[in-house]
Amino acid sequence: MDLRDEAAYDRLRAAQWRARTAMSRRALLRISATAGLGAAVGGMAPRPAVATAAGPIVKPLPPELFVVYGSNAEMRWEAMRGQGYHTPIDRFFVRDHTSTPLIDVRSWRLRLFGSGLHGSPTLDRAVEFSYEDLLGLPAREISAFIECTGNGRSFYTTQQNQQVSGTAWKLGAIGVARWRGVPLSVVLDRAGLTKHAVDVMPRGLDPDYVDAGTNHGRVRRPIPVAKALDDALLAYEMNGRILPPDHGFPVRLVVPSWVGISSIKWVGDIEVSDAPLFSPWNTQYYRLFGPGYPPEGSAPVARQVIKSALELPWNATLSAGRTTVLHGRSWSGHGPVRRVEVSTDGGTSWQRARTHGPERPGGWLCWEFPWRPDGTGPRTLLARATDAAGTTQPDTAQYNTLGYLFDAVVQHPVTVA
Structure with a gap:
């Protein structure tokens, strides 16, 4: 063990x-x-x-x-x-x-x-x-x-x-x-x-x-x-x-x-x-409580989960018909991140992001994705990572009452104008 x-x-x-x-x-x-x-x-x-x-x-x-x-x-x-x-x-x-x-x-x-x-x-x-x-x-x-x-x-x-x-x-x-x-x-x-x-x-x-x-x-x-x-x-x-x-x-x-x-x-x-x-x-703290867990909670949480974030303001405004390079970072407590995908249509389709820099355990992986949006209006950007253990960010995080270890793909809102 x-x-x-x-x-x-x-x-x-x-x-x-x-x-x-x-x-x-x-x-x-x-x-x-x-x-x-x-x-x-x-x-x-x-x-x-x-x-x-x-x-x-x-x-x-x-x-x-x-x-x-x-x-x-x-x-x-x-x-x-x-x-x-x-x-x-x-x-x-x-x-x-x-x-x-x-x-x-x-x-x-x-x-x-x-x-x-x-x-x-x-x-x-x-x-x-x-x-x-x-x-x-x-x-x-x-x-x-x-x-x-x-x-x-x-x-x-x-x-x-x-x-x-x-x-x-x-x-x-x-x-x-x-x-x-x-x-x-x-x-x-x-x-x-x-x-x-x-x-x-x-x-x-x-x-x-x-x-x-x-x-x-x-x-x-x-x-x-x-x-x-x-x-x-x-x-x-x-x-x-x-x-x-x-x-x-x-x-x-x-x-x-x-x-x-x-x-x-x-x-x-x-x-x-x-x-x-x-x-x-x-x-009392740093265990998972709620439906699906025993009354005393889960075992103490240990390793972090997998996440991705865009280096972009929340509700950012981007220009239609013009290429914007989206930048972000992904990380996992279970090993280096191996792949990052980006969706610019709310999850209907996914494309591979270009990664750069070191892939090391305990750190994060930097990535970028060029996007030329058509039309105008609100859009939702998504980024999801897969780590060396084969774990990919899910669509929904498993609920717990203290809100720990959120690992789902985050819906990042932007406006194309």
Whole structure:
């Protein structure tokens, strides 16, 4: 069984945990909602005095680049036109549960603890790394997307007439950057990883998240140790620059191809456990709920789904009788995108787009399609991708009440004049 597949991992480890503790899933959910980090540590452990509140978002959010939703901001896709492969920092989306903290890197420490490490079972006996310590470790650079699990959520309502909850993202909660940092595997090895470890749970230094009057503590979510050892990165640079505050300074986790909640920002500590770990972010949230799913929801969502986006304003006006080159990007959490097709007649016919640039896992594929529209009036443009696993974007996304993982072909309206 491949424990890098979180669905398989969750089924196996949850079953083992229930057998060992004789707890029901309902009891686990109750514990995770209130304690989060488990009895050995406690979900409300004191926070190191290194973070101060800044504001919901620190960087400028000009309206020509972003659509703002409180503490979140999505990139306008037309702002990516001509920007090259990587998303510039000034237009990389921001997803915060609370607000961006400003952290004093001189006093910041990354602390690792838990039953999955030799000699560091509790937070007060943690192995510590300073910022300078991390800079001195072997580094790696990767290009990878980070994407909010709810990216595309609004289309459940506008295209499928289904009610969902959460931020009404279109497709702009995605960005690809060059991340440089230390492989998480290196830090785990230095901290004394045991062969019995199964879960790794990073926790951020952003303010506690309160939902409906319940304080869930700081954002944290476990990943399987196999995924942590495979390609997870503790990043301290983004596109060749020091990591900006909104994107996780001083250090964030980057978990390629997985949903954005796995890539915890502002990491302050990491619990490593020889038993499954639970938090609200893998029990109450980031599971699929609704018709067709069990009452406790699906296994925690892991890999991202396949999507395509046009680098074109919503409701753009194009000229009749004149060739316009449509540009866009497609990506998938299940491998490189191999083919992109475009329809300019609402899905009646499809033609292959010209692709260019790298085809790499964890990134996106750039493409273009020349179109000379006849006549005038409203039109609907569609783009659909097929990835290396053979998955093609469907016409309809499978419904879930929290609006996660929208993968259907998006209907992009334009007017020909």
